[in-house]
Amino acid sequence: MSERSLTPPEIFEALRRRVVGQDAALREVAVAVSKHLLGHAASNLFLIGGSGSGKTTILRAVEELLRADPRLAGHATVVRLNANLLAELAGRGQQSGAVLERLAAAARAQLGGQASAARIKAAVEHGLVFVDEIDKIRSHVGDRPNVTGIVAQESLLTLMEGETQRLQVHTVDGPETVMVETSRILFVAAGAFDELYDQVLERVSKVEGQKVYKMVPRADGSVQRLLSFKLARHLQHADLFAYGIVPQFLARFSAVVTLRELSTADLVAVFKEGPDAPYASALAYFRGHDLDLRVTDEAMTYIAEQAAMQPRLGARALREVFGRIMRDLEFDPWGSGLVQPTADGRTELVVDLETARARSQR
Ligand SMILES: Nc1ncnc2c1ncn2[C@@H]1O[C@H](COP(=O)(O)OP(=O)(O)OP(=O)(O)O)[C@@H](O)[C@H]1O
Numbered sequence: 395m396s397e398r399s400l401t402p403p404e405i406f407e408a409l410r411r412r413v414v415g416q417d418a419a420l421r422e423v424a425v426a427v428s429k430h431l432l433g434h435a436a437s438n439l440f441l442i443g444g445s446g447s448g449k450t451t452i453l454r455a456v457e458e459l460l461r462a463d464p465r466l467a468g469h470a471t472v473v474r475l476n477a478n479l480l481a482e483l484a485g486r487g488q489q490s491g492a493v494l495e496r497l498a499a500a501a502r503a504q505l506g507g508q509a510s511a512a513r514i515k516a517a518v519e520h521g522l523v524f525v526d527e528i529d530k531i532r533s534h535v536g537d538r539p540n541v542t543g544i545v546a547q548e549s550l551l552t553l554m555e556g557e558t559q560r561l562q563v564h565t566v567d568g569p570e571t572v573m574v575e576t577s578r579i580l581f582v583a584a585g586a587f588d589e590l591y592d593q594v595l596e597r598v599s600k601v602e603g604q605k606v607y608k609m610v611p612r613a614d615g616s617v618q619r620l621l622s623f624k625l626a627r628h629l630q631h632a633d634l635f636a637y638g639i640v641p642q643f644l645a646r647f648s649a650v651v652t653l654r655e656l657s658t659a660d661l662v663a664v665f666k667e668g669p670d671a672p673y674a675s676a677l678a679y680f681r682g683h684d685l686d687l688r689v690t691d692e693a694m695t696y697i698a699e700q701a702a703m704q705p706r707l708g709a710r711a712l713r714e715v716f717g718r719i720m721r722d723l724e725f726d727p728w729g730s731g732l733v734q735p736t737a738d739g740r741t742e743l744v745v746d747l748e749t750a751r752a753r754s755q756r
C-alpha cells in the first residue's frame with residue numbers, strides 16, 4: 395500500500411464514525427476513494443437516498459477525512475458543490491471551467507500560496523468532485539425540457555469524458571494557463587429524487603403488473619396487506635432517464651448506490667451520536683444553565699418513532715419532533731417541575747416517555 399493511500403476498511407471505519415446505518419453504501423464509497431488515492435481511473439458513484447438518509451453527511455465525512463490527513467495533501471483535493479449552482483452558472487452561460495476553477499482554488503488553499511502551477515495542475519488532476527442535489531439538474535420536468543439542467547449535465551459530462559481542458563491557475567508569479575487531463579478526477583453525485591419512488595412503484599405495479607404487496611396473517615386470523623416494494627430492488631437506469639438524467643451522463647458512473655431508509659434504532663443513534671446530534675446541542679445548552687439534561691431511553695425511542703412516522707424527512711424529522719418537546723423547556727426549565735437534584739449534587743432536567751409524549755402533542 396502506497397503511503398499516500400488508505401485501505402477501504404480504514405476509510406469505511408472512519409466514515410462509519412460519522413454516518414449511521416449506511417454500511418453498504420459506505421463500503422462502495424470506501425473502495426472508490428481508495429482506488430482514487432492509488433491513482434486508478436475514476437469509479438464514479440451515483441448516490442440515491444431519501445431526504446435525511448445521510449447523503450450530504452457522507453460527502454462531508456469523506457471531505458473531512460481526506461482533508462484531515464496530511465499524507466494525502468495534493469492527492470485528495472475535494473470540492474463539494476450543489477448542482478443548483480451548476481444550473482445557475484448554466485443559466486448565465488458560465489458553466490464551463492467553473493468546477494475545475496474551484497478545484498484549483500481548493501488545491502491552492504491546501505498546498506499553500508507558494509504552490510507552483512505544476513503542483514496545482516497535478517492536484518486538480520487527482521481531485522474529487524462531489525455534486526450534491528444532482529436531482530435538481532433534471533433534463534426535463536414532466537414533458538417540459540429544462541434547459542439549464544441539460545446544460546449543467548453536459549458540462550459535467552465534458553469533464554467526466556476525460557478530455558484535456560485549458561485552465562488558468564493563480565500562482566505567486568501571477569496567472570498561468572495549464573492543460574488539465576480530467577480522466578482521474580473522482581465524481582460522486584448524490585440526490586434524493588423525491589418522485590422516483592412513486593414513479594418506479596407505478597411502473598412495477600401498474601405497467602408491469604408485478605405484486606408489490608404481500609399478505610401477512612395477523613395473530614387474530616385476519617390478513618394484513620403490506621407494501622413489499624423496495625426501490626433499490628426495482629430501480630433501473632431507465633427510471634433515472636425518465637426522471638431526467640441524461641443516458642450519456644449516467645453512463646459515466648460505475649455504480650448507482652441506493653441508501654437505506656433509516657430504522658428507528660438508526661434514528662436513535664443519529665439523535666444521540668450523529669455529527670450534528672440534536673441531543674448533543676441540547677445537552678450543551680442546558681449545561682450552560684448548570685442543568686444536566688437527561689432524556690430517557692424510552693423517550694428517545696419515542697422521539698425516533700415519531701420522526702420515522704413523518705413521510706420522507708428521514709433524520710431531518712428528529713430535530714422537529716425534539717424541538718416541539720423542548721420548546722417550552724428551553725424557555726423555562728426551572729418552572730417545568732422536571733428539574734430535580736441528583737444524589738451526587740448535580741441538578742438534572744429529566745425528560746421521560748410521559749413528558750415526551752405529552753409535550754410533543756401540545
Ligand atoms: N445516516 C446518517 N448518519 C448520521 N446522521 C445522519 C444520517 N442521515 C441523516 N443524518 C443527520 O440528519 C441531518 C440531515 O442529513 P443529510 O444532510 O445527510 O441528509 P440528506 O440525505 O443529504 O438529505 P437531503 O436529500 O434532504 O439533502 C443531518 O443533521 C445529519 O447529521
Ligand SMILES: [Mg+2]
Pocket residue numbers: 449450451526527
Ligand atoms: Mg443533502
